[in-house]
Amino acid sequence: MPFLAYRNEMSDQGKELVVPEEVADSEDVECPSCGGRMRPRGGGPDQRARHFFHVRSTGGTSQCSGAGNNIAESERHRVMKSLAVSGLRRRFSGVESIDQCSTEIPIDVSGSQGRSAGRRADALVEFASRNRFFGEGVIVEVQHANESKNIPQVTADYLDAGYSVMWADESCFSKDEFLLQRFNSAFNEDGGRAFSPYRHSPQRIWSEFEPSEWFSTPDGWQFEDPNPDCSHEFQRDRGDAKCLLCGTQYQLHSESQFPMFSPGDRSQMHIANITYVRGADDALEPDGTPHVHIWSPENRGERSTVSTCSRCRAKKISSKSETVIDYNAHSFEQLETPEMQHCDHEWRRTGSGEECWKCGKPKGDDGMGMYF
Ligand SMILES: [Zn+2]
Ligand SMILES: [Zn+2]
Numbered sequence: 289m290p291f292l293a294y295r296n297e298m299s300d301q302g303k304e305l306v307v308p309e310e311v312a313d314s315e316d317v318e319c320p321s322c323g324g325r326m327r328p329r330g331g332g333p334d335q336r337a338r339h340f341f342h343v344r345s346t347g348g349t350s351q352c353s354g355a356g357n358n359i360a361e362s363e364r365h366r367v368m369k370s371l372a373v374s375g376l377r378r379r380f381s382g383v384e385s386i387d388q389c390s391t392e393i394p395i396d397v398s399g400s401q402g403r404s405a406g407r408r409a410d411a412l413v414e415f416a417s418r419n420r421f422f423g424e425g426v427i428v429e430v431q432h433a434n435e436s437k438n439i440p441q442v443t444a445d446y447l448d449a450g451y452s453v454m455w456a457d458e459s460c461f462s463k464d465e466f467l468l469q470r471f472n473s474a475f476n477e478d479g480g481r482a483f484s485p486y487r488h489s490p491q492r493i494w495s496e497f498e499p500s501e502w503f504s505t506p507d508g509w510q511f512e513d514p515n516p517d518c519s520h521e522f523q524r525d526r527g528d529a530k531c532l533l534c535g536t537q538y539q540l541h542s543e544s545q546f547p548m549f550s551p552g553d554r555s556q557m558h559i560a561n562i563t564y565v566r567g568a569d570d571a572l573e574p575d576g577t578p579h580v581h582i583w584s585p586e587n588r589g590e591r592s593t594v595s596t597c598s599r600c601r602a603k604k605i606s607s608k609s610e611t612v613i614d615y616n617a618h619s620f621e622q623l624e625t626p627e628m629q630h631c632d633h634e635w636r637r638t639g640s641g642e643e644c645w646k647c648g649k650p651k652g653d654d655g656m657g658m659y660f
């Protein structure tokens with residue numbers, strides 16, 4: 289069955305390639321193979337997918353099978369969208385009263401936490417009233433080899449706007465139908481291909497995607513934590529976030545915004561500087577990404593530096609050979625490296641106060657916290 293045709297434009301811009309779901313019943317279109325006249329039909333309840341047929345009396349021939357045997361990838365993509373629309377209409381006719389069912393429908397997702405204000409649904413069926421399981425309607429996104437979409441973000445945006453979404457690929461289509469059995473099982477089995485507002489919250493959708501199945505990482509980077517036994521204390525280090533304990537680097541994957549990691553090279557770290565962590569929490573941001581300390585120095589002595597993370601209030605003290613990150617210290621008085629704990633301090637005046645010349649511990653002011 290033919291699924292591609294030319295629409296004759298009135299202007300000089302030439303012919304526009306169209307798929308059946310984009311053409312009204314009474315509109316004449318042209319067969320790309322034989323030039324004969326075609327019209328669309330089908331796509332209703334209990335009908336085959338909407339397709340074109342040659343109108344014999346107006347010059348088409350019954351022998352022509354239409355364009356479709358050797359179509360380009362991008363055209364097949366358009367045909368699949370049209371098939372998906374027909375499939376959605378068939379699936380929901382008699383089940384829900386349908387408001388609209390078409391290809392390339394703009395969806396307002398400005399209420400979502402994503403960065404995009406609008407998205408365009410490949411195929412959409414929208415209901416007159418909300419369906420308890422599927423929500424306001426169902427979107428089928430047809431995946432395409434040469435097209436990369438931020439699938440988790442698009443899914444979250446559509447769920448947030450109240451729609452279900454299915455990610456369909458070539459295996460969900462026969463030559464001339466959208467396979468509704470695939471559609472139904474994708475939603476029933478909940479296997480990471482189809483998402484409904486009934487089952488999925490847009491805020492938690494990211495945890496349902498295995499990022500390595502959907503995205504590739506730059507060389508040297510991976511989505512799996514290369515050192516899961518480390519509690520990781522990431523801090524900014526020349527633009528990159530790097531773990532003080534193990535050297536693992538961390539950043540967000542630019543396309544998907546998933547955390548990704550690069551295994552650190554321990555041999556390149558300052559082995560002399562041992563890091564201790566006291567009272568660590570699980571160090572995650574509210575969105576689930578790893579926390580990265582941004583240290584702002586409170587005091588820089590000759591032998592030590594004390595600083596506070598401007599984002600989590602952890603405190604850090606570093607001497608030449610030791611660093612302590614303390615999540616519980618209320619003042620810098622309480623902040624000590626093991627070396628400082630075992631030192632018979634001898635105080636010396638330094639640039640910004642007094643510190644022990646042996647271990648670098650900053651001296652408190654009569655037992656009061658010096659820097660508060
Ligand atoms: Zn033809
Ligand atoms: Zn680490």
Ligand SMILES: [Zn+2]
Pocket residue numbers: 579580581582597598599600601602
């Ligand atoms: Zn922090």
Ligand SMILES: [Zn+2]
Pocket residue numbers: 628631632633634644645646647648649
């Ligand atoms: Zn000391």
